[in-house]
Amino acid sequence: MPVLHTLKRAGVLFLTAAALYAAPAHQAAADEPGWTAEPAAGTAAAAPGGARPYFYLAGTAGTVLEDRLALTNTTDTERTVTLRGADAYNTADGAFAVRSAEESVDAGSWIGFGAATTVKIPPRTRAVVPFTVTVPPASPPGDHPAAVVAAEGGHEVGVRVHLRVGGPTLAAVTVEDVSVRGKGAAAVIAYTLVNRGNVALAPELSITAGGTFGEVEGRGARTLPVELLPGQRARLTEPWPGAPVFDRVRLTLTVTAPGGARATAATSAWFVPWRLAGWLGGALVALGGTTAGALYLVRDRRRARQDPRADATPVPEPEHEPEHESEHELTGAAR
Known part of the structure; x- marks a missing residue:
């Protein structure tokens, strides 16, 4: 000692x-x-x-x-x-x-x-x-x-x-700026740890995930290979081989450390294969074009029904014979 x-x-x-x-x-x-x-x-x-x-x-x-x-x-x-x-x-x-x-x-x-x-x-x-x-x-x-x-x-x-x-000690940590990069087996989770207390921390991280189609594989609790010093921050990444191929996932990161330190943070991420995204985009464009054409035809037919002149047969105006002076009737007192 x-x-x-x-x-x-x-x-x-x-x-x-x-x-x-x-x-x-x-x-x-x-x-x-x-x-x-x-x-x-x-x-x-x-x-x-x-x-x-x-x-x-x-x-x-x-x-x-x-x-x-x-x-x-x-x-x-x-x-x-x-x-x-x-x-x-x-x-x-x-x-x-x-x-x-x-x-x-x-x-x-x-x-x-x-x-x-x-x-x-x-x-x-x-x-x-x-x-x-x-x-x-x-x-x-x-x-x-x-x-x-x-x-x-x-x-x-x-x-x-x-x-x-010597004196009072406080173990405290926060998790910030959580994001997901990559896809599939190459996906990684990026996050920032901040030591808010006055003692060094040996943090432990666990990850849970839930998707639209059910529970998604996360990461079990493990001790991180870092000693976080008081007042310091570190930007870390975590491999996520269990990332889905197609889903919308909500991730929750939980960090604990000896002394009672605990913090959680969450984020959401979309996972869509590029080929599927291109196919869906093309299908939506084609569907949009078909829908626009159908709407145009329906609108044209409605317009025709609302205007009776559209179906009426044109009637030629009667021809007038030229007028002659002898046919005019003269009135008035004789002079």
Whole structure:
């Protein structure tokens, strides 16, 4: 377990000479062979056998915590490694990443190595470097993800630091922006998870689906391959091989996580084969043309029935004989 301490040992460096060969698989190795970085073994927080995959530290605001980093030089030449602390965050797809020294304003900036920020490691030697985490008095409770970063020659190794500040914790998550892409066995469900609480989450997802023609195969509950850090969001996709070929489906996504976090979100999607859609489109166009022609004929016949002149035989007007003056009758008094 981490312990409180004064800063008297902050700059002490321990070197252990040994014949070192291949590094254990759990160690965080550099991009190229030569040196490794990992939590030092031999503490109460270590797993059976002394190995630890990451640092775990816990304490209240205003305390100072300590732990030790082990740097191993597996080559025959001296290595010079630079150390720093860094804030951790989730990338857009949920991966774990660390910020630069300038961008680290939370737990990464609380990590200090004293005078040992630059370490020279002799050949075939393990260096054990103590470091401290000074938690500010006003630090909010919950998880503050960070990492210890070791660098040499452009290569960096980050060892995770799980830091929890004492106080009330809240596990909360939301599911947003659910959509469906693709069709058939290639269909995928896209969605966004947002950590609304103050502790890291290991979310579990289940999918249920119902169609117009009955229940549709969804996805059973499974743990997602992502650790969602406090205040972070991740855009994820889920394969959906049970998507129907032709149906209108309503999907419901349910996400849970330890600590009581639970959230649901739903969306609807149409699944129509392109060939069937083209055939239906052509059929509708043909049906529309036939219907329009029939309506035109009916309208023409109705018009003919309403106008009696349409069926009447034309009668020629009688011819008038020319008028003569002698046939006119003259009236009036004789003059």
